[in-house]
Amino acid sequence: MEYIILIIILVVVITIISIINNLNRNIVKIEEAASSIDIALQNRYDILIKMMDTVKSYVKNENSTLFEIVNLRKGMSTKEKTLENEKMNHNIEKINVVAESYPELKASENYKVLQEAILEVEEELQAARRMYNSNVSILNQMIVSFPCNIIANMQGIHKRDFFEVEESKKQDVKIEL
Amino acid sequence: MKNKDSYKEIEKIKNEYQKQRKSFILLVITLFTVISIYAIIRNMNPDLVIVILIIVFSCIASYGFKLGLFYSVKTGLIYKEKIVNKVLKENFKTIEYNPWEGIEKKEIDATNMINMGTNFHSRDLIKGNFNNYDFVFSEVWIYNKKMRENIEEIETLFKGQWFIIDLKDRKVSNVQICDKIFFNTAMDSIFNSPNYNKVELEDIEFNSKFNVYAQSTLDAFKVLTPDMMLKIKQLKSKFECELLLCFIDNKLHIGINNHKDIFEFDDDKIEKKYIEEKIINEMNNIKNFIENLDI
The missing domain is CATH 1.10.287 (Helix Hairpins)
Structure with missing residues (x-):
């Protein structure tokens, strides 16, 4: 009888340890993916600033209210990152509109290079976003299923937010070359 | 003639x-x-x-x-x-066919995807270009020849078609996509290599059919876009066999383990219509896939 109790305790302990390890592993993966998003967002922001400068040099009279202010900083929540990303989407959309009215801007070599660069970063961001959301989905599924939910509660692990991109916004950032 | x-x-x-x-x-x-x-x-x-x-x-x-x-x-x-x-x-102007040549063993070996066994045969080399993708294609048979109680035994590890598609200046790190029901993988080399990680993608159906290993998880997500995963699933259902895909050195390798030699002469069916349809259909499957690749 004592052995059976001992074995049961051992099985429970091993299960708990493996669940905690799985949860922690997933959190690390989410953090890695979040860091990839941060890098992609930063790159996108840097290119966007260059693009906005290029556009401003062509549109000297209307540049004061043309773009939204994007504020990227360390330690932002997923919702904040999503919001800033959307602002960048709006700015790129505006750049596209402006480029349509200024053919010399659209034809400039600098603008073309920046367009290509932003497409590359866009791809990077999409991949990072999917990687992040995939890991968040795995973690969130674990958190709501028994017995993970009990251990997750004890460890203070909560559901994470997805890094959302509206479908319409995804279309906006596609720049025709 | x-x-x-x-x-x-x-x-x-x-x-x-x-x-x-x-x-x-x-x-x-x-x-x-x-x-x-x-x-x-x-x-x-x-x-x-x-x-x-x-x-x-x-x-x-x-x-x-x-x-x-x-x-x-x-x-x-x-x-x-x-x-x-x-x-x-x-029927296909942009290809060259050489029945007596094949893909070199070292090229397939370099993918690290497959147990190369003791013997390697490759014939029916096709070189060409579809939709601006240069590719080579060949029939490949990889097997182990063993002697058991003085009887020679042949254990097939891979028999089917192998493609190598040149992705040109597209830079991707090594990503391997291996059918879950294909058991003759070079598993040792994957697990011994610290550079490869197993990657779980967001597509549950894709994860249930394929194991994905990559040197960089982010690159695996970059290469395997939802559209690409859909195409690979479609390819699997079209060929109804085990598939191996590997992105390496800016090339995409695709192995189709269907235990068939599509350019083999069928003694029972020497009808012009049957033979031509068979060859054209097989080649069209290849062409459609490459044309829709869009990497």
Whole structure:
């Protein structure tokens, strides 16, 4: 009888340890993916600033209210990152509109290079976003299923937010070359 | 020579072979009867009769084997060089076909996806360009030859088609996509290599069908976009067999383990329509996939 109790305790302990390890592993993966998003967002922001400068040099009279202010900083929540990303989407959309009215801007070599660069970063961001959301989905599924939910509660692990991109916004950032 | 004549030539060789086979069987029966009757009349030593029979039948078997081999080689030669080559040239302008060459072993070995076994055969090399993608394609057979209790055994590890598609200046780190039901992977090399991580993608159906290993998880997500995953799933359902895909050195390798040799001469079906349809269909499957690749 004592052995059976001992074995049961051992099985429970091993299960708990493996669940905690799985949860922690997933959190690390989410953090890695979040860091990839941060890098992609930063790159996108840097290119966007260059693009906005290029556009401003062509549109000297209307540049004061043309773009939204994007504020990227360390330690932002997923919702904040999503919001800033959307602002960048709006700015790129505006750049596209402006480029349509200024053919010399659209034809400039600098603008073309920046367009290509932003497409590359866009791809990077999409991949990072999917990687992040995939890991968040795995973690969130674990958190709501028994017995993970009990251990997750004890460890203070909560559901994470997805890094959302509206479908319409995804279309906006596609720049025709 | 026209295709029509090639079919006639094969038909003629087949008829000749069948005639020779009939005469050969008749010769075997006659020899057996003559030797037996002679041995009974002369009351020969049974051991001596057995030795004579063994010698005579060894010579006959060797001749029969050569006859069959000669037939298959000759028909195969006409089929591949004249029929397949012509059908491919007529229907696909941007490809070159060489029936006697293949993809080199080292190229497949470099993917680290497959247990290379003891023997490697590759034939029916096609080089070409579809939708601005340069590609090579070949039939590949990888197997282990083993001796068990003095009997030679052949264990097939991979038999099917192998593609190598040049992705040009597209830079991707190594990503391997291996069918879950393909068991002859070079698993050791993957697990021994600290550079490869197993990657779970967001597509549950894709994860249930394939194992994905990558040097960088982010690159795996970059390469395997939802659209790409859909295309790979479609390819799997179209070929109904095990698939291996590997992105390495800016090339995409695709292995189709369908245990088929699509350019093999089928002795029972020497109909022009059937053969041409078969070749064109197989080639169109390849063409459609490459054209829709859009990496």
